[in-house]
Amino acid sequence: MRYSETSRTEPTxxxxxxxxxxxxxxxxxxxxxxxxxxxxxxxxxxxxxVSDQIITFTDTNGKxxxxxxxxxxxxxxxxxxxxxxxxxxxxENVYRVTRxxxxxxxxxxxxxxxxGNTDQYCVSEAMYLASQTLERVSAKNVLALSHLGVLASFAxxxxxxxxxxxxxxxxxxxxxxxxxxxxxxxxxxxxxxxxAFKELISLSGDPEQVVKQIANIEGAPDVEKEIGELMxxxxxxxxxxxxxxxxxxxxVASDMNYYNGIVFKGYVDGVPDxxxxxxxxxxxxxxxxxxxxxxxxxxxxxxxxxxxxxxxEYDSDVMLVYENGSDPALIRKAAEELNSxxxxxxxxxxxxxxRKCRYVCEFKDGKVKGTDGIS
Numbered sequence: 001m002r003y004s005e006t007s008r009t010e011p012t013x014x015x016x017x018x019x020x021x022x023x024x025x026x027x028x029x030x031x032x033x034x035x036x037x038x039x040x041x042x043x044x045x046x047x048x049x050v051s052d053q054i055i056t057f058t059d060t061n062g063k064x065x066x067x068x069x070x071x072x073x074x075x076x077x078x079x080x081x082x083x084x085x086x087x088x089x090x091x092e093n094v095y096r097v098t099r100x101x102x103x104x105x106x107x108x109x110x111x112x113x114x115x116g117n118t119d120q121y122c123v124s125e126a127m128y129l130a131s132q133t134l135e136r137v138s139a140k141n142v143l144a145l146s147h148l149g150v151l152a153s154f155a156x157x158x159x160x161x162x163x164x165x166x167x168x169x170x171x172x173x174x175x176x177x178x179x180x181x182x183x184x185x186x187x188x189x190x191x192x193x194x195x196a197f198k199e200l201i202s203l204s205g206d207p208e209q210v211v212k213q214i215a216n217i218e219g220a221p222d223v224e225k226e227i228g229e230l231m232x233x234x235x236x237x238x239x240x241x242x243x244x245x246x247x248x249x250x251x252v253a254s255d256m257n258y259y260n261g262i263v264f265k266g267y268v269d270g271v272p273d274x275x276x277x278x279x280x281x282x283x284x285x286x287x288x289x290x291x292x293x294x295x296x297x298x299x300x301x302x303x304x305x306x307x308x309x310x311x312x313e314y315d316s317d318v319m320l321v322y323e324n325g326s327d328p329a330l331i332r333k334a335a336e337e338l339n340s341x342x343x344x345x346x347x348x349x350x351x352x353x354x355r356k357c358r359y360v361c362e363f364k365d366g367k368v369k370g371t372d373g374i375s
């Protein structure tokens with residue numbers, strides 16, 4: 001086996017290389033974000049950021065600059081509006097405060113955006129590529145889909161003003177029926193008025209089965225159009241082996257100031273939270289003064305650290321211990337022969353205690369000894 005760029009790299013790097021190839025094969029072009037962008041734009045749109053804390057500095061020309069707080073906002077800001085469609089992917093480091101540590105971290109983020117005259121296929125393609133992304137992370141994965149139009153209609157049918165509707169939508173993501181009752185009580189709304197909404201957010205599973213269950217919910221509003229959009233998008237998975245990993249789950253309730261229509265989250269076995277999030281975000285485009293449509297998703301690589309942690313057990317595959325005075329050219333040839341088998345080799349004149357290797361081999365009298373068991 002020839003040694004390749006991805007054969008011995010870290011798991012995250014191998015994943016990024018694989019996703020670049022995937023996105024490029026579907027015609028997506030790589031977007032490269034500037035390290036520093038004017039702070040004013042992000043300041044005016046802080047409500048769309050994961051954290052409103054941004055690393056800033058004053059440039060030599062007196063302008064306040066921001067250090068990579070968000071990729072999607074950068075793409076929207078720098079992408080000109082036209083009658084066509086821009087398909088872009090990225091793998092960038094962003095700098096933001098994390099909830100776990102409360103401090104700034106450099107976070108690797110991979111994702112894609114389709115912006116412009118988007119149609120049903122664009123949405124379906126983004127969903128398909130999201131599912132393929134999860135496949136490259138782990139074979140044990142699920143892509144959970146929802147439609148904010150359905151959720152909003154059911155929430156509005158409970159009664160109350162926009163504030164109450166938004167409070168109910170906040171409860172949806174945790175399937176918190178107790179808090180739903182409290183929201184209704186605070187607005188003087190009988191708890192029974194929320195029965196249909198509570199039944200909706202409890203639904204999760206095979207799309208066809210969930211759609212049948214929605215039709216049987218007593219007092220359900222008319223959401224035929226929205227359900228049609230959702231099922232039409234799922235059509236891209238027809239005859240695909242990953243079709244069984246696609247579910248509808250109405251607890252997937254993203255921020256309606258940002259998203260609209262179809263939204264989705266991705267999960268993999270071994271990680272307790274979603275590792276991928278995306279959907280249609282025409283609502284964000286309108287708030288930023290853009291007429292274009294948009295759909296996209298992001299994979300949060302920092303959430304995969306637990307999944308990939310075991311791959312850091314070894315620094316190299318082979319420790320090749322040579323005798324003092326050995327011919328450097330012969331040592332090099334021995335290392336290259338092991339490289340040709342796809343192995344990384346650490347050459348040293350003594351067994352390095354601080355170097356963790358899978359195998360320890362000896363180079364003596366021009367030969368490598370101790371290779372039994374190395375494939």
